[in-house]
Amino acid sequence: MPADNDGRQYFIITYGCQMNVRDSEIIAGLLEGMDFTAAQSLDDAAIIVFNTCSVRHSAENKVYGKLGEVLALKRKRPETLIAFGGCMAQLPEVRQKLKKSGVDVVFGTHNIHELPYLLEQTRKGEKEIFRVWEQEGVVVEPLPSQRHSGLSAFVNIMYGCNNFCTYCIVPYTRGRERSRRPEDIIEEIKEIADQGYREVTLLGQNVNSYGKGLEKEIDFADLLEMTAAVAGIERIRFTTSHPKDMSDKLIDSIAGIAKVCEHVHVPLQAGSNDVLRRMNRRYTREHYLELAAKIRRRIPGVAITSDLIVGFPGEREQDFQDTLDMVEKVRFDAAFTFMYSVRSGTRAASLPDQVSPEIKRERLQRLNEVQYQIAREINQSMEGTVKEVLVEGPSKTNPDKLTSRTRSNHIVIFSGPKDLIGQLINVRITEAKTFSLFGEMVKKKGRGILI
Numbered sequence: 001m002p003a004d005n006d007g008r009q010y011f012i013i014t015y016g017c018q019m020n021v022r023d024s025e026i027i028a029g030l031l032e033g034m035d036f037t038a039a040q041s042l043d044d045a046a047i048i049v050f051n052t053c054s055v056r057h058s059a060e061n062k063v064y065g066k067l068g069e070v071l072a073l074k075r076k077r078p079e080t081l082i083a084f085g086g087c088m089a090q091l092p093e094v095r096q097k098l099k100k101s102g103v104d105v106v107f108g109t110h111n112i113h114e115l116p117y118l119l120e121q122t123r124k125g126e127k128e129i130f131r132v133w134e135q136e137g138v139v140v141e142p143l144p145s146q147r148h149s150g151l152s153a154f155v156n157i158m159y160g161c162n163n164f165c166t167y168c169i170v171p172y173t174r175g176r177e178r179s180r181r182p183e184d185i186i187e188e189i190k191e192i193a194d195q196g197y198r199e200v201t202l203l204g205q206n207v208n209s210y211g212k213g214l215e216k217e218i219d220f221a222d223l224l225e226m227t228a229a230v231a232g233i234e235r236i237r238f239t240t241s242h243p244k245d246m247s248d249k250l251i252d253s254i255a256g257i258a259k260v261c262e263h264v265h266v267p268l269q270a271g272s273n274d275v276l277r278r279m280n281r282r283y284t285r286e287h288y289l290e291l292a293a294k295i296r297r298r299i300p301g302v303a304i305t306s307d308l309i310v311g312f313p314g315e316r317e318q319d320f321q322d323t324l325d326m327v328e329k330v331r332f333d334a335a336f337t338f339m340y341s342v343r344s345g346t347r348a349a350s351l352p353d354q355v356s357p358e359i360k361r362e363r364l365q366r367l368n369e370v371q372y373q374i375a376r377e378i379n380q381s382m383e384g385t386v387k388e389v390l391v392e393g394p395s396k397t398n399p400d401k402l403t404s405r406t407r408s409n410h411i412v413i414f415s416g417p418k419d420l421i422g423q424l425i426n427v428r429i430t431e432a433k434t435f436s437l438f439g440e441m442v443k444k445k446g447r448g449i450l451i
Contacts, residue, residue: 007079010036011045013070015063016053018203018239019174020086022154023112024051027085029144030116038146042073045080047119052086054169056341060088071102081105081122085112087173089132091345099128108132109174113140136160136175141184151392151422152199152237153192157185157223161205163242165269166280166347167312167340170205177206179214186226193232198422199390200227202238208245221253228259234424235390235407236260240267243291244283255299262299263333263409266291267307271326272319275312278351285326292330303333303408310367311340311360313351320363327370333378333408334435335371339364372434379410379432386428386442387412391420411436 010031014024027049028038039045048070053059067084074080083105088094090108098106105118110133118129139159147153160175161168189200202223204210210220220238227236236259241250243266254260266288270276273284295302308327310320327335339360342349389404389412396403397413402420404412404427413436414427427439 007046008036009039009045010047010049011039011042012049012051013066014051015059016051016055016087018154018201019156019205020051020053022156022203023086023109024049025145025147025154026112026143027051027115028146030113032146033144034116034119042070047081047083048073049083049115050085052084052088054087054091054094054173054343056338056343058341060094063088067101067103074102081119083107083115083119085109085115087169090173091169093344095130095132098130104129106130106132110136113143136178139178139180141180142188147192147195147197151197151390152201152235153197154201154203155185155188155192156180156204157202157207157220158204158210162209163206163282164280164347166278166351167309167343169343169346172345174205177209177212179210179212181214182216182218182223182226185223186230189227189230189233193230196422198233198424199235199237200233202227202236204238204240206240206242206245207238208241208247208250219247219249221247221250224250224253224257224260228257234259237263237409239265241265243268243288244281246291246295248294251295251298254302261407261409262302263305263407264295264299264302265305265307266295268323268326268330269307269309270312270315270319271323272315273322275315275319275322278314279309279312279348285322288326289329301408303410304330305409306330306332306335308335308337308367308371309340310337310363311355313340313348313355314353315340315355315363320367324367324370327367327374331374331378332371333410334375337364337367337371376432376434379434379437381432382410382429382437383432384429386426387439388424389427389439391416391423391425393421394418406437412439413437414439414441416441 012024014020052063081104084103085107089106104122107115121129158179160177161171162177164171207220211218271285387406389406391402391404395401395413401413402416412427426442428442429437429439431438
C-alpha cells in the first residue's frame, strides 16, 4: 500500500441517503479490519473511497466535481489509491466514463464485502480493477461496521426495491428486495445497544415489504416487536414506508409499542391520480388520504412527513394544484421537495411532455411556500407544551446551546449542561420556527431536572 502517512489511513466521501451512510460505515469497518485508520483530511489519506448516489443528475455532477479534485491530488501523489463505489458504479455509462480516468478500483452496491480483496489486488500490481456485480446476490452476514460515536445508529433490515417507480433508478442500482434474517438484525441491534446507542433507525427502501423471501413467516410489525425487546434501546425509528403496503397491523404496532416513535415517513410524490399512475406508484390520492387519516386516528401525536416531486413529465397546472391540495389536506410536518430530474435508464426518461426547468422551479417555490407555512403552523401549535426529547449534543448553529429531538422527530434547541447529552428529558416549547423549536428544561420543584 502507499507509504505516505505510513500508508494506513483512509478517507470516505459519502453522497446520498441513509442507506449510503450505512454502507460507508460498513466500508469503514472493512478498512479498519485491514488495519487502516480514518484520516482527518484527504491530504492524509492513502486510500480515498467514493460512495456515490445516482438518484439525480445534480448528485452525479457533485461526485464528478469532487472526483476531479481527488484525481488532481493523485497526479501529485500517484501512490494514492482511489476506489469508486455506490449506486453510480452500478451504471454502465458511469463505468465507461471512469475508464482510464485514474480511478484504481470500481465496485458496486452488491459486492461491498469484496473491497478488501480488490484493494489487495492493487497491492499486487493490478491496475484499473472494475468489479461490479450486475445482479444482487445473497445477503452477506456478518459485515463489520465503524460507526461514528453518538446516540443513534442505522441498521439495515433489507436491501433493494421491487416497485419500479418510473422516475427511480434504485431498483437498477440496488437490485430486488432481499430481507435480512431477523436473528442477524437483532444481534446487530444488541451490539449497538451494548456500545451505548440509545436509538435505532431501521432502514429499507420499503420497510413495509420486510420478510418477503425469508423462510420464517415474519413481517415488519413483528420485527418492531423484536427490536423493542432489546434492552438499552429507548427509541425506534424507521424509513421508508410505501403507502400501498402500510398495513393496519403495522399502524397498530407503531401505536402500541412504547419504544416506536410517533413519526411516519410516507412518500406521497404527487397529488394527481394521473401523475401517480404515470409514476407507477400503485395508489391513488384517495387511498393516501384515507391512510393518513387512519394513521392520525390510531397514533396520537403522530408526525407525518413525505417526499414530493414537481414537474414530472406531463404534469399540468391542474395536476400541480392537486399536489398543493393534498399538502393542505394532509398537513405534513415536513417534506423533502424536489424538481423531477431525468434519469437515463428509467421509464420516465422517455416519456413525452417533459416540463421546462423554468416551470419546475416556479412550482417548487410555490410548493415550498405552502409546505413551510404548514410546518410553521404545526410547530407554533406546540408552543407551551412539554415534550420528551433525547439530547443529542451541542447545537450546530449555536454551540452554547444543546440540540435535542422529540419522539415526532422535531428538533428542539435549549440551554443546559453538557452532561445532559444522551439523556431523555422533558422540555417546554417556548418558541417555534419553521424548521426548529426552542425550549427550556422542565424542573420538578426541589428535585432538579425531570428525566
